[in-house]
Amino acid sequence: xxxxxxxxxxxDSEVSAKELDEVLDANKDLYDKLNQIPEIEAIEAISLxxxxxxxxxxxxxxxxxxxxxxxxxxxxxxxVRYASxxxxxxxxxxxxxxxxxxxxxxxxxxxxxxxxxGTFIFGENEPNVxxxxxxxxxxxxxxxxxxxxxxxxxxxxxxxxLTIIIMLLNFGVVTLLGGxxxxxxxAQRLTGDDTLDENKFDGHLVIAGWNKTVPxxxxxxxxxxxxxxxxxxVNETDKDIIQRSIAGYERLDITHIPENFTNESVLxxxxxxxxxxxxxxxxxxxxxxxxxxxxxxxxxxxxxxxxISEACNVIAHVLDVENVSxxxxxxxxxxxxxxxxxxxxxxxxxxxxxxxxxxxxxxxQEEDDKGLQEVKIPKTLNGQTHNKxxxxxxxxxxxxxxxxxxxxxxxSLDEQMGESGSxxxxxxxxxxxxxxxxxxxxxxxxxxxxxxxxxYKIDEKHSALVLx
Amino acid sequence: xxxxxxxxxxxxxFSKVHIDMCAKIADVVQIxxxxxxxxxxxxxxxxxxxxxxxxxxxEVSKDMMVKTASGFATSRKPIIRLExxxxxxxxxxxxxxxxxxxxAPAFGIxxxxxxxxxxxxxxxxxxxxxxxxxVLGLEDFTNIVKDNPEIGGSVYFEVAKSAVNxxxxxxxxxxxxxxxxFFALTR
Numbered sequence: 209x210x211x212x213x214x215x216x217x218x219x220d221s222e223v224s225a226k227e228l229d230e231v232l233d234a235n236k237d238l239y240d241k242l243n244q245i246p247e248i249e250a251i252e253a254i255s256l257x258x259x260x261x262x263x264x265x266x267x268x269x270x271x272x273x274x275x276x277x278x279x280x281x282x283x284x285x286x287x288v289r290y291a292s293x294x295x296x297x298x299x300x301x302x303x304x305x306x307x308x309x310x311x312x313x314x315x316x317x318x319x320x321x322x323x324x325x326g327t328f329i330f331g332e333n334e335p336n337v338x339x340x341x342x343x344x345x346x347x348x349x350x351x352x353x354x355x356x357x358x359x360x361x362x363x364x365x366x367x368x369x370l371t372i373i374i375m376l377l378n379f380g381v382v383t384l385l386g387g388x389x390x391x392x393x394x395a396q397r398l399t400g401d402d403t404l405d406e407n408k409f410d411g412h413l414v415i416a417g418w419n420k421t422v423p424x425x426x427x428x429x430x431x432x433x434x435x436x437x438x439x440x441x442v443n444e445t446d447k448d449i450i451q452r453s454i455a456g457y458e459r460l461d462i463t464h465i466p467e468n469f470t471n472e473s474v475l476x477x478x479x480x481x482x483x484x485x486x487x488x489x490x491x492x493x494x495x496x497x498x499x500x501x502x503x504x505x506x507x508x509x510x511x512x513x514x515x516i517s518e519a520c521n522v523i524a525h526v527l528d529v530e531n532v533s534x535x536x537x538x539x540x541x542x543x544x545x546x547x548x549x550x551x552x553x554x555x556x557x558x559x560x561x562x563x564x565x566x567x568x569x570x571x572x573q574e575e576d577d578k579g580l581q582e583v584k585i586p587k588t589l590n591g592q593t594h595n596k597x598x599x600x601x602x603x604x605x606x607x608x609x610x611x612x613x614x615x616x617x618x619x620s621l622d623e624q625m626g627e628s629g630s631x632x633x634x635x636x637x638x639x640x641x642x643x644x645x646x647x648x649x650x651x652x653x654x655x656x657x658x659x660x661x662x663x664y665k666i667d668e669k670h671s672a673l674v675l676x
Numbered sequence: 677x678x679x680x681x682x683x684x685x686x687x688x689x690f691s692k693v694h695i696d697m698c699a700k701i702a703d704v705v706q707i708x709x710x711x712x713x714x715x716x717x718x719x720x721x722x723x724x725x726x727x728x729x730x731x732x733x734x735e736v737s738k739d740m741m742v743k744t745a746s747g748f749a750t751s752r753k754p755i756i757r758l759e760x761x762x763x764x765x766x767x768x769x770x771x772x773x774x775x776x777x778x779x780a781p782a783f784g785i786x787x788x789x790x791x792x793x794x795x796x797x798x799x800x801x802x803x804x805x806x807x808x809x810x811v812l813g814l815e816d817f818t819n820i821v822k823d824n825p826e827i828g829g830s831v832y833f834e835v836a837k838s839a840v841n842x843x844x845x846x847x848x849x850x851x852x853x854x855x856x857x858f859f860a861l862t863r
Contacts, residue, residue, distance in 0.1 A: 619859075621855060625852045625855065628848035628852065629845055629846075629847075629848030629849035629850075630845050630848070632738075632753065632755050633849045633852060636740065636753070637853065637856040639742075640742065641856065641859070643743060646859070646860055648859075
């Protein structure tokens with residue numbers, strides 16, 4: 209709160225129990241009033257509706273989902289496409305042959321089963337249509353695969369003629385299938401890994417580099433149920449180590465690309481252009497325990513990422529403070545320096561005992577849905593003041609609102625220039641900057657506003673930082 | 677052939693000048709004709725004449741240093757086109773305009789020459805249609821003003837107005853360029 213009273217006087221001032229009650233009572237009225245503001249009720253109704261709609265989406269028809277899955281599988285897999293067509297052709301020709309050469313196949317199946325003294329599966333003593341069909345199908349497959357046992361063969365001229373057609377068709381189908389199998393194998397060999405399913409990756413997290421902090425990072429992301437669950441790890445650490453470390457996350461869907469993350473093609477393979485965030489960590493892949501990770505890679509990767517997608521949200525972790533300026537120049541959105549907070553924490557142990565412990569608890573909180581979190585503010589509350597938003601979170605969820613994360617729109621040169629000066633010069637500036645590959649708008653970035661004044665107004669760029 | 681007093685009065689700078697005075701100006705101007713592509717004024721030249729365009733279209737352009745694939749190069753960039761409406765040009769322009777076309781009954785170019793000795797031309801001016809124009813010399817104009825001081829007020833006011841407008845645009849340009857410069861530096 210913005211109070212004029214110095215902090216040490218808060219303790220010194222004498223407050224009687226009666227006064228305290230009065231203060232509490234007065235605030236109770238205020239809080240009751242705040243609780244009755246129509247917006248909150250309206251919002252409750254809205255959020256209920258939202259919950260219902262999300263539930264509905266969750267229980268989408270499983271049958272149509274299955275169809276969708278089969279459909280996409282069919283579209284994306286060349287091999288499956290050829291195989292299914294081949295199967296269809298075989299079935300069609302089998303049906304035609306069963307119909308045309310029924311007597312011949314029926315006699316054949318009868319003589320075969322008589323020889324070994326067995327019975328028919330479908331018909332009892334006499335082979336029926338199904339037995340004959342299966343027998344014809346067997347013959348078809350034997351012929352199609354060029355195995356040709358010769359236990360059955362066409363007798364009539366019509367049968368032989370049809371078989372000739374089938375054998376010729378078979379030539380094409382077998383060649384196509386063989387080609388498809390080969391091309392799939394070659395494609396896998398070329399990409400080094402199976403190609404990732406593009407549809408799955410949108411707004412996902414890409415983590416470049418591997419060190420001992422990664423499992424903890426994944427753990428925290430795993431426990432926050434609102435975050436995107438799709439993660440791609442890009443590093444050259446031994447596959448076994450990665451597999452062991454990433455097993456056992458409930459929610460996360462983790463993919464590992466075992467390649468050099470400074471390569472543009474590798475980053476593109478991780479669909480960086482669609483990623484929600486890109487984390488670059490000091491990479492200790494293939495290093496001995498006493499070796500320092502090469503931080504130039506971090507800077508280089510940041511530059512590459514920004515050249516792939518200017519809008520990419522890059523979070524870089526550096527060990528050496530000297531690299532901060534390089535990363536800033538490379539346009540990293542957020543830069544995390546591990547030891548940055550240490551002097552503050554040490555000093556606070558002396559000046560304000562309890563504060564560092566509080567931070568530890570707050571940040572190291574691993575329990576689900578506890579600690580400090582960023583939550584979205586309902587859209588209908590845009591334009592409301594801080595005290596109302598604060599009351600909303602307190603009464604609806606019991607959370608303490610401590611501040612706001614504000615997405616500041618990037619600086620736009622175009623907007624800034626407006627209509628001033630001559631259009632010639634404006635257009636020339638735009639053309640030349642464009643030609644030099646300089647984007648006319650800078651990136652969005654996040655700033656925080658902690659415990660603002662009561663009448664502080666909220667807009668759609670704000671999201672709440674709450675203590676749960 | 678001299679233009680008529682009415683033709684002179686159609687030009688913005690002389691619109692507030694009495695018709696009798698316009699006749700005096702018309703007396704010292706000769707109507708000339710030129711073909712498309714002919715250059716009337718050259719950027720960087722000095723001159724003490726104002727060009728009065730009675731019929732036709734002209735293109736105003738500037739030499740600019742631009743970055744191309746093979747390094748820096750000077751290229752002529754069109755800024756604006758001016759076209760008379762009374763009468764309209766006798767033929768359609770030879771090349772389609774890539775810039776804004778400003779229309780006026782008739783117009784004058786290089787008006788700063790009416791106040792400055794050896795004013796520097798700030799842009800190229802080329803005809804884009806067959807053109808009927810006249811040239812008003814500083815000395816002739818100064819003599820007319822000396823004999824008829826009342827002309828000066830309204831003409832010099834128009835010249836001052838366009839000078840002030842140019843200044844405002846220029847300061848806008850400077851601030852845009854400064855911003856673009858800093859913007860490019862942070863990238």
